[in-house]
Amino acid sequence: MSVTHNFQQLIEQLPDGVVLHDRDTILYANGVANTMLELPSPLPSAVSVSQQLDPVSREAWLHACEKQLGQPDHNQRVELKLQTQEVATHVEASLSTLILDDTPLLLTTMRDISEQKRQEERIRHAANYDALTSLPNRALFLDRLKQELVRANRADSRVALMFIDLDRFKWVNDTLGHGAGDELLRETAKRLLLCHRQSDTVARLGGDEFTVILPDMARGPHAERVAAQIIEQLVTPFHLEGQEVGISGSVGVTIYPDDADNLDDLLKNADTAMYRAKTEGRNAYRFFTQDMHAEAIARMELEKDLHTVVSDGALALFYQPIYDLKTNKLAGAEALLRWTHSTRGAVSPEIFIPLAEEVGLIAEITEWALNEACRQAKVWRDAHPEATDFFISVNLTCTRCRELSTDDMIPDILKKHDLPPQALTLEITENILSEDKERAMLMLTQLREIGVRLWLDDFGTGFSSLSVLRSLPVTGVKIDRTFVPDAIHDKEAAVLVSTIVNMGHSLEHSLIGEGVENEAQMLFLKSHGCEYAQGYFYGKPCAADEFHFNYLK
Structure with missing residues (x-):
């Protein structure tokens, strides 16, 4: 069978491939179709289209051919994937029926839609995959x-289901820049993939939050083993911007259907378990338990109320006396935050202060505490002009310290209340150096230069050392309350307190003993050279009016 010369010239000029075939057997193919299908030249008598297709497309093609012959008045369309080329080629085939010499044949045009498919895939990928890590x-x-x-x-x-949150990710972004933060997220994604099977799903929810789906999973050893592997991977130092950086991760794990029988509750459970891992020290994993649910509800309600705690006037400062051990007279007072909830009553600072730090409210609360403490100190000093050395002590979180380094907040508060800098003591912890040492040191040095006293709080409970004392521009060191009560009858505790005192004095720092409960403890501190002491022996924290009545009158 042949085609006319004019018809052949016409179809050879078409931009699409054209194939004339008897069912699957090719009778004629124009130049474009020859190139698409990589047909031999000259065309053998027994070449079929299906030989050039991948298995899935082959079945669709043969079905379309049979259907077209059975319904000649309806053109069939089918998308095919060719397997003849190194780069996948997608074509859209449009079939029609052609009668030649009373014989029904098929005439198919083939249009290359590979670029369209690639564009569709790019759109699909962008809609379903994270651009930074390429994870779902x-x-x-x-x-x-x-x-x-x-x-x-x-x-x-x-x-x-696992929820994973990176510890100290914000510090990486703030300190090393967003480029380092992005690199950390990419490297985290690679490490997480090392911990999982091909059937598992590792995804990035956004920010520094990742999640893992482990199908066909029992609560037993495997889920726990995977969680432990994740912790191990994340605690291994990362190399970012030419520096070795140590972070960690907090992982929450929940099991379907043991813990919940629906998607929404399962997500909440994983998040709740992850939060428990964070609050219990981070760098850990926790499985969801039912008692966490009640805690999560209570925490959510507490967080909501915390947002209006300043505007509602629910915060107050209690004051605990600080005594001069040389004169046995009142030297100052430590201002301690208290929150009286409208329905819960007193909320422990150990609960609401970490929560305020987590949800970003500690700055507002700390600023309020500084203002209120300085205002009260001014009132007392004005009422007792002879108390020229009386000072007020306020705790600063390390988060707030970093923020204060960018402005004149503390000097402005002192100026607002007409309070001399030496009347304010700020208590900090050594953790201030763990995140942004340069900014923290700049702010502390500036405060020290204008006359504000700086005390290192909770000394001895963390990784305190002589190098910490030497690096921080502090004027005093507070011996943690956990050591003082034992110093009377515990030789090791006594040696530890004595060592801290000697370390402080070697750097010309004042020493302040916390947790003094009786006269024997007071005399012990005094005999070892401590300058100040506070604790229940002198008085419990109390409201401003009560403090004035008990200690200033």
């Missing part, structure tokens, strides 16, 4: 989790 994003994660829960329900199996 939140949308794809939720879709896969839904599918795994359905499958687990049918197969009566379990699914483990």
Whole structure:
């Protein structure tokens, strides 16, 4: 069978491939089709289109051919993937029926849609994958989790869900820059993938939050083993911007259907367990337990109320006396935050202060505390002009210290209340150096230069050393309350307190003993050269009016 010369010239000029075929057997193909299908020249008598297709497309093609012959008045369209080239080629084939010499044949045009497919894939990938790490994003994660829960329900199996949050990620961004933060996220993604099977899903929800789906999972050893591997991977130092950086991770784990039988509750449970890991010291994993749910609800309600704690006037300062051990007279007072909740009553500072730090409210609360403490100190000093050395002591979180280094907040507060700098003592912890040492040192040095006293709080409870004392521009060191009560009858505690005193004095720092409960402890500190002491022996923290009545009158 042949085609006319004019018809052949016409179809050879078309931009699309054209194939004339008897069912699957090629009778004629124009130049474009020859190139697409990589057909030999001259064309053998038994070459078929299906030989050039991948297995899935081959079945679709043969079905379309049969359907077109059975319904000649309706053109069939089918997308095909060629397997003849190194780079995948996608074509859109449009079939029609052609009668030649009373024989029904098929005429198919083939248009290369590879670029369109690549563009569709780019759009699909952008919609489902995180651009930075190439991990599945939140949308794809939720879709896969839904599918795994359905499958687990049918197969009566379990699914483990993990939430992972990086510890100190904000510090990396603030200190080394966003480039280093992005590199940390990319490297974290690679390390997480090392911990999982091919059937698992590792996704990035956003920020420094990652999640893992472990299908066909029992609560037993495997989920725990994976969580432990994640912790181990994240605690291994990262190399960012030419520096070795140490971070860690907090992991929350929950199991379907043991802990929850629906997606929303499962997500909440994983987040709750992750939060428990963070609050219990970080660099750890925790499995969800039912008691966490009640705690999460209470915490959510407390967080909501915390946002208005300053504007509602629910905060107050209590004051604990600080005595001069040389004169046995009142030297100053430490201002301590108290929150009286409208329905819960007194909320422990050990609960609401870490929560305020986490949700970004500690700056506002600290600023309020500084203002109120300085205002009260001014009132007392004016009422007792002879108390020229009386000072007020206020605790600063390390987060707030970094923020204060960028402005004149503390000098402005002192000026506002007409309070001399030496009347204010700021208590800091050694953790101030763990995140942004340069900015913290600049701010502390400036405060020291204008006359504000700086005390290192809780000395001896962390990784305190002589190098810490030497590096911080502090004027005093507070011996933690956990050591003082034992110093009377515990030889090791007594040696430790004596060592701290000697270290402080060698650097010309004042020493302040906390937690003094009786006269024997006071005399011990005094005999070892401590300058100041505070504790229940002198008085418990109390409201301003009571403090004035008990100690200033």
